[in-house]
Amino acid sequence: xxxxxxxxxxxxxxxxxxxxxxxxxxxxxxxxxxxxxxxxxxxxxxxxxxxxxxxxxxxxxxxxxxxxxxxxxxxxxxxxxxxxxxxxxxxxxxxxxxxxxxxxxxxxxxxxxxxx
Amino acid sequence: xxxxxxxxxxxxxxxxxxxxxxxxxxxxxxxxxxxxxxxxxxxxxxxxxxxxxxxxxxxxxxxxxxxxxxxxxxxxxxxxxxxxxxxxxxxxxxxxxxxxxxxxxxxxxxxxxxxxxxxxxxxxxxxxxxxxxxxxxxxxxxxxxxxxxxxxxxxxxxxxxxxxxxxxxxxxxxxxxxxxxxxxxxxxxxxxxxxxxxxxxxxxxxxxxxxxxxxxxxxxxxxxxxxxxxxxxxxxxxxxxxxxxxxxxxxxxxxxxxxxxxxxxxxxxxxxxxxxxxxxxxxxxxxxxxxxxxxxxxxxxxxxxxxxxxxxxxxxxxxxxxxxxxxxxxxxxxxxx
Numbered sequence: 002x003x004x005x006x007x008x009x010x011x012x013x014x015x016x017x018x019x020x021x022x023x024x025x026x027x028x029x030x031x032x033x034x035x036x037x038x039x040x041x042x043x044x045x046x047x048x049x050x051x052x053x054x055x056x057x058x059x060x061x062x063x064x065x066x067x068x069x070x071x072x073x074x075x076x077x078x079x080x081x082x083x084x085x086x087x088x089x090x091x092x093x094x095x096x097x098x099x100x101x102x103x104x105x106x107x108x109x110x111x112x113x114x115x116x117x
Numbered sequence: 118x119x120x121x122x123x124x125x126x127x128x129x130x131x132x133x134x135x136x137x138x139x140x141x142x143x144x145x146x147x148x149x150x151x152x153x154x155x156x157x158x159x160x161x162x163x164x165x166x167x168x169x170x171x172x173x174x175x176x177x178x179x180x181x182x183x184x185x186x187x188x189x190x191x192x193x194x195x196x197x198x199x200x201x202x203x204x205x206x207x208x209x210x211x212x213x214x215x216x217x218x219x220x221x222x223x224x225x226x227x228x229x230x231x232x233x234x235x236x237x238x239x240x241x242x243x244x245x246x247x248x249x250x251x252x253x254x255x256x257x258x259x260x261x262x263x264x265x266x267x268x269x270x271x272x273x274x275x276x277x278x279x280x281x282x283x284x285x286x287x288x289x290x291x292x293x294x295x296x297x298x299x300x301x302x303x304x305x306x307x308x309x310x311x312x313x314x315x316x317x318x319x320x321x322x323x324x325x326x327x328x329x330x331x332x333x334x335x336x337x338x339x340x341x342x343x344x345x346x347x348x349x350x351x352x353x354x355x356x357x358x359x360x361x362x363x364x365x366x367x368x369x370x371x372x373x374x375x376x377x378x379x380x381x382x383x384x385x386x387x388x389x390x391x392x393x394x395x396x397x398x399x400x401x402x403x404x405x406x407x408x409x410x411x412x413x414x415x416x417x418x419x420x421x422x423x424x425x426x427x428x429x430x431x432x433x434x435x436x437x438x439x440x441x442x443x444x445x446x447x448x449x450x451x452x453x454x
Contacts, residue, residue, distance in 0.1 A: 071290070084304065107349070
């Protein structure tokens with residue numbers, strides 16, 4: 002084997018520079034935008050009409066009153082479980098495959114005992 | 118012959134992979150210390166309490182936005198990026214590779230499909246840029262990172278978030294939604310660490326994610342007469358059996374515990390439903406989730422080790438190229454001219 006390295010079409014320095022500058026700029030702008038959410042304090046922590054009588058802290062009692070958000074959480078729970086089971090299957094699949102491959106390789110104890 | 122077993126990607130890609138890994142690990146450690154604060158109380162304390170841990174999470178979040186936008190722009194504006202996009206699209210061969218992997222696991226076939234092979238050896242020319250698992254990782258992580266970034270930015274300003282939701286509980290529920298989104302990725306990363314750390318031919322880490330393709334010497338037409346990948350010629354590391362068994366068990370416990378934890382401890386201030394959990398389940402969950410964090414820690418150590426290997430490799434290559442040395446198999450010294 003020689004030590005000749007291949008000619009690889011990499012990324013041009015200008016592409017890398019432009020991408021890095023855009024990446025950093027978008028990161029800073031997005032955080033600047035997110036930090037600047039001006040709360041409208043009139044609507045913040047208003048006594049929730051879903052709790053009878055209302056009062057201080059009743060917005061905690063009301064719980065999650067947004068059905069779509071509740072659905073999204075249930076959906077992500079389901080996705081987590083389905084993907085979790087699949088990922089576990091993939092772990093076992095690779096574990097078993099690795100053991101088969103390892104069995105084909107030369108074992109250090111074999112070569113040691115062969116010499117002795 | 119090209120030798121894609123040791124280096125496959127460009128220098129920019131390998132560097133990006135290492136930076137993304139560091140950033141994502143920091144996001145996992147801080148984010149799940151918050152989400153599983155009962156189980157990972159010591160991590161919250163270690164990272165400066167609630168203030169410190171959220172500040173670190175935000176700093177890493179800023180880094181993540183910069184990294185993913187960098188990558189998306191690079192993929193669009195560079196010819197290499199655009200041509201690689203075709204390489205990562207799923208094909209029928211990827212489905213075949215998955216099915217053949219199941220057959221291989223069950224002992225019904227003797228070889229893994231080229232689209233599944235991590236070690237290709239003499240048959241390197243048959244393997245694609247990414248295996249079917251690699252493609253899955255790219256697609257799942259891309260979707261997860263995008264959703265996590267968008268939801269994370271919405272959470273950035275807590276008072277800002279609250280005005281979009283009817284109640285504080287609903288605002289907290291959105292934070293829970295953000296945490297649950299990352300569970301697939303944290304489980305996937307544990308598998309990713311096992312897959313690329315415990316392959317017997319590469320144990321303890323596959324270098325192809327760290328050593329760029331441009332640094333891998335290639336030979337021409339010398340290995341065409343070999344049958345199979347040639348894995349039989351490699352010697353198994355003495356510690357592989359015990360370490361892979363222990364680490365595989367830890368990965369399984371970690372994945373199961375994080376999954377259980379995400380269901381049991383969803384962390385609503387007002388629980389959606391009563392959860393039955395006693396001292397024993399709490400104890401098991403605490404141990405299991407901490408094991409999961411240990412698996413991630415091993416991942417960060419292996420990523421560092423991969424980079425140490427790259428530096429060593431680079432020095433060795435420079436030295437050998439300077440000396441114009443040949444290897445024992447009788448290769449001739451060659452120059453770039």
